[in-house]
Amino acid sequence: MNFFTLFDLPESFTLDISSLAERYQALQRRYHPDNFATQPEAERLQALHYAANINQGYQALRKPLPRAEYILSLHGFDINNEQHTMHDTEFLMAQLTLRETLEEIEQQKNNEALIGFLRDITQQHKQLMSVVEQQLAEQQWQQAADTVRKLRFFSKLADHAEALEEKWLDF
Template sequence: MNYFQLFNLPTQFDIDLAELSSRYLKLQRQFHPDKHSAGSERDRLMSVQQTANINDAYHSLKHPLLRAEHILALRGLMLDDEQRSFNDPMFLMQQMTLREQLAEIKTATDPDDVIDHVEAELLQAKKHLLAQLAQALEQDKPEQDQQAADLIRKLKFFYKLQHELELIEQQLKD
């Protein structure tokens, strides 16, 4: 299923999230199971299925990494939870440094300062990689699609680190 077609949006990485939300609400109203409760069993089941498809599509298009993966899937390149190592020494060093900083938070004299520093680094890295990803996906060429796939893999690392940082913050508050 092409999620962009479902929402009648152009197949591109940069989308208007407000427009996406507006179209989501419109589709939800149109296909909500309550609206089809008086219909046949088949109509009710179709409504439930369509609502599930709309929810999945909305979730995927709303999140930049899932949106990028969907674009690549539409182009025939699937990334399905693969594990792949990186040959980028700068990225690997950045990974190690950030992991060390996360490990130091709980014993730091000023954990908030370390948290702020790591958050700033993560934000900057994600912003930079997302811009590169948008550029790569604009090309719609196999070599740029491979580059986009590598960028997605890197971004997944930063999103995972962001989540880990949030868990550490929560533990410090408890």
């Protein structure tokens, strides 16, 4: 099932998120399992399956990175299950350096450095998002897949840094 079709949206990285949310809510109301409680078992199971697809589709489309991954999957690139490795050694070395920097910030408990670090990686993430948006629009699937892999590195790094920030705020 194509999630863009499910939500009656064009297959595009750039989406009207409010339209997606409205269509999601309308479909959820229509196919909520409670609406089928008195129906035969086959219809109840079908409604349950459809509700699960609606939820899965919404999760795939509501945020940019999963949306890019989903679009790529429609074109034969399964980022989640593939064995393709990153061959951009310069990027990988930069990632190692960023991880080492984050470890140093953590050891020093330097909140100001952490804020600057988050600002820097957020900016790099935004730049890569612009790149992947253009690549997907131009149907440059392989290049977009490589950019999505890079975005995943930045997302994980940002998650780690944000978790560290939250940890420090709890003190």
